[in-house]
Amino acid sequence: MFSFFLASFLFISGATAKKHPFQFEDDDYIQYRTLPDHRIVKWNITHYDRSAIAPGYLFTAPYWTHDGDAETDQWVPYQMGPHIFDQDGVLVWAGSAESDNRPSFDFRVIDLATPGSPGSEPQQALAWMLFHEHFAPETNGSVIIFDSNYNHERTISIPSGEIDTHDFNVIDNGSKALMIRVSRDVQPLIDFGQPEKGARIDVNGFIEIDLLAGGNTTAEARTVDWQSPGRVGLDESFVTNLTYLHPDFMHANAIDKNQYGDYLLSARHTSTIYLISGQDGHIIWRLGGKKNNFAKDFDFFGQHDARFIAVNETHYVISFLQNGAIDANVQEPVSSALYVELDIVAMKATILRRYMRPDGGSTERRGNMQTLPNTNVFVGWSWDSYISEFSADGRLLMEAKFSSDRHDTYRSYKFPWVGRPSYPPTLLSESYGVNGSELSTVFHVSWNGATDIEYWRFFAQANSTSNRTEIGIVQKEGFETSFIARGFMDWVSVEALDSSMEVLGASSSLRTPRPKYWTGETLPKPDDPETFLVAYSIKAAAPRDTERLVGIFIAGLFSSAVVWTFFWYRHTLKRYGLRCYSNAVLASAGYLPVSTTGLNSPNLEGEMPFLVEKVE
Template sequence: MPHWLSIGLFIYRVVAQTAFQSNDNDYIQYRTLPKHRIIKWNITYHDRSAVAPGYWFTAPYWSHGGDKSTNQWVPYQIGPHIFDQDGVLVWSGSAEFENLNVYDFRRIDLPDATGKLQPHLSWMRWHTPDDMLSPGLTAIYDNRYQPKKILTIPANVVDTHEFNVKYSPNVLQIQTRLETIKLNELGRPDDEWGVWSSGFTETNLLTGEQIFDWRSNNRVQLDESYVTLAEDEHPSGDYMHMNSVDKNDNGDYLISARHTSAIYLVSGKDGHIMWRLGGKRNNFKKDFDFYGQHNARFVAVNSTHMTLSLFNNGAIDTDVRETVSSALYVQLDLQKMKATLLQRFVRPDGGISDRRGNMQALPNGNALMGWSWDGYMTEFSNDGRLLLEARFASDRHDSYRSYKFPWIGRPTYPPTLLSETYGVNGSELSTVFHVSWNGATDIEHWRFYARNSSTSAKYVIGSVPKKGFETAFIAPGYMDWVSVEALDANLVVLGASPDARTTPPEYWAATAPLPRPDNPEALYEKTVTGLPQIHNQVRESVLFFFAGFVASAVFATVMIYRRFLARLIVMSFSKVISQGYVRVWTEDVEDLESRDDESRSWKEKE
């Protein structure tokens, strides 16, 4: 059977599998990640040349609390993921915690034994959906995707808003505690009610030493809240809802509380609130407003001024105050207690993010915003130009925050290689390869090998550029005991797969003997460069096909453009005449097609 027919069988199988699957065209399924469904992106670049370098870090989820366990199989599709700037998967960590929701997935840097900072990944997991009294946890992985620390968060204080390693190895984390208090501040001194008080800690990740512990009790009052109201018979217990904490070089802390719509500066010496920006007890004269904000960060600090960034939701889930969400840079004059808007980035699609979201100041001056709903993400230049819009193709998923970081992934596990043979008899077979390496970066090429037996020498049978997360390659013949190497741009080997056996043809005549693997030595030669040379029989077929293709292409081109070529020839000879040469072509170009067999007359130029 010709190679083209065996390849056709492979294409038919892939198309048939896709056609009879349920409608999940907002996901990608890879042969080498069969248990995963990877979310697709819709991406618009307005100026790609100006975007910051890096990879996208995001963690899709479909419900905040997650789904309880069932007996039904559910593909891995949520949790920590890294994508390149074309939306192509780099790493899926969905299987690390069995498809559970995670939050604040990002890169952090931690010191090694010599004190040098090394890149790591971190993310947080809330209670498991099956047990809302279970502890949470924080996972820290190295760039080889191996767990370095798994930190338990006690169930009574678990909060997954923030894992901020700004002054490594110290981490800032928010804690939430359920407490029963009198409602004195709401004018109801005889009533007791359960409320969630907010707080944060600073802890050394290497030693476990707690450096600072702050709680909102007796510092942030119930009547500062926009959701815990005196007139409600059963007021909301989530009166503050802290969602970010940051630290500056002076040792003071910046916290954001969504339900008081205020940003607070907390003294690193004694914990008192130094000032409030926004909310019912605002201390600044300001020329801007915000409401339900998230992700407040220090940008610059000196003795008289501060520059902050914040994500302005403009709403909470029960109350919308603004027409569109935005992200802000603001400057605080600490002497005049004046707050001035420096820059406002409006959500480009005009939508409202009534919960979640973040703003990340990038090293080149750009700003990345994660708008949460549908994973919507944008990047702006420092002069306010919209450079990029991206969102999940699925409206079933959201994200808590979105980040961009440089990243080099070097997995300890090998690449994943699948190989299958296609054909219906033994005369002509083809082997189809699929290869990927979950988490590896900097791969530019894949080099494929085959052996005649498990103990024989291996032969290079092909080398192809990496295309997307998963690369396909087709080789003539039934190749077995196959393997693959990942190469960088300089053809340096980054990693290799172990030998794998090839799956024999699925469709096979019942009366025909099963095929035996081909000897790659009979088809390919070893070369100094490591690139394969095909033996004469295959080489001649390829060259004959290529020559026929070239001849056909040339003939088709001449037929399509014959009138244009005739004009070009006449123009060329006109130039010859103008330069004083001795021959003139007297034929009218418009008559060329009808007079191909007539003789052409020439005359000597005077």
Template sequence: MSFKTLPDVRAVKFDIQYEDRDSLAPGYWFVSPYLHMDTDEPHTLYEQYQIGPHIYDQEGRLVWTGTSFFDNRNTFDFKVVQSLGEEPHLSLIRQYSHDAEEDGDRGYGVILNNHYEITHMLPLREDLGWFDIHEFNVLKNGETALVTNYLSQEITLEAYGRPTETTWLEYGGFSEIDLKTAEILYHWNSFVEIPLTESVHYNPTSMVEALPGWDYVHINSVDKNDNGDYLISMRFTNTIYLISAQSGSIMWRLGGLAGNTSDFIQDFTFSKQHDAKFISSEGTRHVISILNNASDEEFQSEDVSSALIVEIEAGTEPKTAHILHRYERPDKSLTRLRGNSQVLPNKNMFACWSKGGYISEYAEDGRLLMSAQFTSPRYSNYRAYKFEFTGRPNTPPDLVASVYGTDEANMVTTVYVSWNGATDIAEWQFYAQASEFDERVPIGRIAKTDFETMFIAKGFMDWISVEAVDASGAVLGTSDIHRSAYPDWQAVGYPGISGLPRPNDPAGLHVGVGASLNETSDEENIPSSTNAMADAELRKATHILSSAYETMRKVGGILALIILLGGMAGVMACFMLIRGWRVRLYQRVRLEDGLPEEQTHLRPEMAE
């Protein structure tokens, strides 16, 4: 998508397939498109803005782009947070910089308010490495957040019967971080509790590795229940663990392969999973959601990836776990990397299948309601979420205006307007002023139907402004006053006999315009968008006028050249006749000493 009002933005588009619109949960899509998972070199700061946090509505229309807020850098885990006061907030991970070792930018957990102002930029304590891209989970207490960690240490391979050999190991952990001070309140290290033998990614014959080392568990999510215990997902052990907040020990394991049995009798399998989260947790009974990838880049254990809702009873003997709902990827394919699942307030399931930005929504009973993906296959999305949200940007709406016309009788002013992040605009009310010091005059009102709205007003309108109006008629915000751009009238051959055109007085052309979309416009005024035929004709006229300008510019330039040359010839002829000069039609230019004809103008002393 490209916009007149935000010329640097090229937002990715969605291709959407609806199965049952009426059953979709209300809300917006929160996505973070990326082109490359690794950080790009700094020159990407000057590329078109495409990656980073974005909000879309359910029709795939852009609501907010935050890419310019974060220097065209990758962001992850972009979602709404409801625990930081009465108004909703947004949280995300800003990825570390390409030159993090030199510039010290090791990534941040970021929180914004619903005015899109950054309220928190939380670094990770230096000894815990760079801010990992997997998880930034602001908890319900509104005071702390959970983050995942990757750290390295050198170990012997005694567990694999190779006591004389060493390798570097990248272990997975998590930390709970204070939102006010960035202090680490709790830290957990996988290597203390999870032995090498639980890994399905390495085995006794695996080659040793240098830094960062064996990624033997690959933690990719962490959540916390009201008891204070932590639920973590380890992709390379095919296991979900419950960790005691008191002792740090493993309370139970769900899943596991390669000879590692689950602590549960379960009626389902999963592997290479992502995003294990509590739906509910009471005592020993837990309901959790999981994205079951069932595959990675090398292996697969099932033919289709799925989102699962699982009920766990850890207080019985034996412990039991059974599946409540299974939602298969709509195209019956595999998500080998990344992804997430989210149970919505109406119990619909919203799932992100990552590659290509593929997302889908299901009714609780499993019916597919919608699927969508980016129209450009170059882009992907790690996690996607759906939330209701009210955005109140503290910047004014963006507006550009241009004048078109070939004479005073057919002048029109085209206005484009958008307001990045405003969620509940119903209409735009347009105004013009005769001068900077005159009162505003309403010149039209039009429904907001997309991120950017175009409006055409009769006449040469200058000093344009616009109000954003909600469904109740309340004004949400007002733009700055903008001057209308206009062409070089002489260059385009403007034929006006009374001089170049001047702006019209809006009060003389637009009396009574703009009161409501439902009111009938005066015949002398430009109709609102409710008159589709008139609107189409105006758009057509605008394009015709634009083409006319181009033609007139070309023709006018040729005519001006002919007139200029003729005038010069006439003046020279008159001058020569008066002075009695004779015209010498041709005289060969004398060559300068020793220089070829084509080089005479390059002689050094002449150049000086």
């Protein structure tokens, strides 16, 4: 009876207990000793044809909600912001600290021209966008740019009333950038038959800024400032609920530019892609939406990331993500990525290639499509950072997503990248042991952002001024590599090596703490690495050891002689009454003869290959 009431109590209490919404298990994260304040999302990755996959790294920026935590706009530990992973989902760089752990958007590699050096070769850099601080719309948003050494190159401030984090598209050989802008203006409701009324509505546009001049976004510094009022009617929108606080009738999400100076603008809530004249700003044509100008045998809805792929005087090829939905308004059950050819003479649109979302799901918002240098297609489906890579002809080569369903990402990209941090590697060392006879020193090392490391070389010193002694070289394993050395190594350091064993960087020397839970009466003394390693690796035999080894050798030699004599003269010995096991005796005990055929194989000649190459 008691057990019944106890079980009932546990059931009821378990069913009624409420868990705080921010208390959860973290087994979908990875924690590293050398990044103690970070929690890194895990990936589930499937490669279907690794040989056909384009080289490069995965660029993504996980976030929980758009605005962040309601109280702080941050999370502790670090989880949000820009991250780089390799093709197996192993962390390369965590940039949460560099983005104040705030949600970040459109994290990508850009080619950035050098101010004051027109015509110079642009350099690779990292860029991402930050929204204004939570509950502080008066604060500016920004674009953050880091160089390949992970130094802060610049911050481009975006005025508080115009912040839009959809797109930072660097063009013209790294000298200019395009961004979406948004403002809240009172618009007359003429398109809704209410000319006497007005409503404060979110209206979109785009700006072009000069990066060689520093990237100033103030109105007077913009080379282009295009706005939609008077050009895009409110009646084009599929989101027309004027009861919203600030109706978002257009929701522009991507802007691109072709060699003729015209602009391609994608607007989600009008489900339209606009070509806008670079001469006077008029809309040249519309693809899709309520005012479509093209003959086409397909539809799209709520699209994202429209880009020019190829352009001439009569035809365009563009790419975009066909979401097929605007939030809960789903028009197509499966999202896809499209290449579309536009005949701008006959005004006809034709699908060249469609890449379906592999899991058959719907990306109801966000997402992007990227054409890779080898013509593969990389698609970011946004939810759970779901991504996939296709060959140009449509074969699925890879798909992946976060192990956690608590994070999304706005866009995901794939780029070649060489990261060489200006800061040193991070090294931790700890000593372990319960008595003075056998101690070990455990190392953990990483270099956040470094891409070229193949090996780690560890050193120890008897004191701060003595020479360094190499105590081991190990191959880099994942983001964080561990190494165990015998003895108590006091002053330690590490070097990062590339595939040619050239030094990429080195840590400073640090001291290893004494064992944390030491039980001895006196604290252990550090070992001198020079004498300690010699004693363990090439241990010289003492006189007594030599005598013992010689005795063992003689005894072994004598035993071998006895066995050999017994084997070869067993028949003679048998005649003198010594018992030997004959075949009949063995057979009576259940043993069967074994064939020796093939035992003279050349594979058995010489020394056995105890060390063999690992076959993956």
